[in-house]
Amino acid sequence: MIRFDNVTKTYLRGQSPALANLDLEFARGEFVFLVGASGSGKSTLMRLVLKETVPTTGTVYVAGKDLSRIQSWRIPTLRRDIGMVFQDFRLLPSKTAYQNIEFALAVIGTPRRVVRKLVPEMLEMVGLEDKGRRLPHELSGGEQQRVAIARAYVNRPSILLADEPTGNLDPATAQGILDLLEQINERGTTVVMATHDRTAVDRMRKRVVELSGGHVVRDEQAGTYASVAPGSVISGNLEDGDALEPGSHAWEQAPADVEDEALFDPTEGDLLDEVEQAFAPDDDDPFRDPVPGEYLTEEDAR
Ligand SMILES: Nc1ncnc2c1ncn2[C@@H]1O[C@H](COP(=O)(O)OP(=O)(O)OP(=O)(O)O)[C@@H](O)[C@H]1O
Known part of the structure; x- marks a missing residue:
């Protein structure tokens, strides 16, 4: 599903690489925790999957496609199949919970x-x-994160990337969010979650990949948070020089396939047909050309 083939990412000349000679693969349907000290390369790994940044050397494959061969105008189509959830929720502040979710569907018509x-x-x-x-400000942090997850998942992405999704939440609320991510994973979506949440990792016993200085130093099935150095937990932000473009996130670009079972009631055959038609033509190809008029404006979406 996601493969890094000898990937090195150096942001600035002279700086040590954020990721170095990374060889790593996440299979379809896996739930993977990425752990490691602040600055170890977790967010960089996710940004490479979204093609928000490109490797200095090496190749990233998503769904069998070499991302370096995808032309820039096709990137939104790639991102349709990848949901993204952030520590700070990133909901549209002037839209209700309903409208935030609706938007992800409306932008693809x-x-x-x-x-x-x-x-x-x-x-x-x-x-x-x-x-x-x-509105988002009328919801608790946990509720806002639930809306963000609903928005990331409503188009049924093959991959859900979650960058410290429980970082701003108390343990009980965080647990609810993890349960939700697990539920989504059980419905077939590959979930990759960067986290400093020791309790979550230890409780869930999923695959754990630990990064240190841009290298994989541990890769365990049913792993624990264990060997992360105490005191290394600092929540970091991206630095200048490679800032994200507004509108570049998967949820803003909107999503994906809806052909497999999951959320949809199998008795709702006519609805499924309609959803599939909505995403035609040639929806099998996640990198197909956009259809003229496919992207509606936010105004249209209301
Ligand atoms: N846009 C950027 N420009 C320059 N250097 C960057 C940029 N983004 C990240 N880095 C550097 O790359 C390294 C890895 O950063 P990254 O954000 O991937 O780490 P992280 O493991 O996600 O950290 P955290 O847990 O704090 O979020 C760090 O040394 C960081 O300073």
Whole structure:
């Protein structure tokens, strides 16, 4: 699903690499924790998957595609199949919970009838069916993260990248978020989560990949947070020089396949047909050309 083939990423000349000679593979359907001290390269790894930054040397493959061979105008199409969740939620502040989720569907021209069906289903999945009308500031941190997860998942991405999604939450709330990510993973989405949350990693017993200085120093199935050096937990932000473009995140670009079972009630055959039609033509190819008019403006989406 995701493969790094001898990948080195050096942001600035003379600086030591953020990732060095990385050989790593995440299989379809895996749940992987990325751990490691601040600055060890976790966010860089995720940004490479989204093609928000490019390797200095080496090759990144997503769904069998060499990302270096994808032309820039096709990148939004790549990102449609990758959901992204952040520590700071990144909801649209002037839109309600419902509208934040709706937006991810509307930007790819999903029919209104389908949107009206899917958004309430998503709100229900994340346990916020009665809070769809709330603005982000009227929700708790945990609730905002649930909306962000619903938005990242509503288009059924093959991959969900979560960068410290529980970093701003108390342990009980964090647990709820992890349960949700596990549920999404059980429905077939590959989940890669960068975290400093020792409790979560130790409890969930998933694959653990530990980075140190841009190298993989540990890769364990059913691993623990264990060997991360005490005192290394500092939440970091991206530095200048390679800033993210506004509108470059997967959820802003909007998503993906809906052909497999998961969230959809198998009895809802007509709805599934309609969803599939909405994403036609040739939706099998995640890097297909955008269809004219495929991307609606935010105004259209209302
Ligand atoms: N845009 C950038 N320009 C220059 N250097 C950068 C940039 N982004 C990251 N780095 C450097 O690359 C290294 C890896 O950073 P990265 O953000 O991937 O680490 P991280 O493991 O995600 O850290 P944290 O846990 O604090 O989020 C660090 O030394 C960092 O300073």
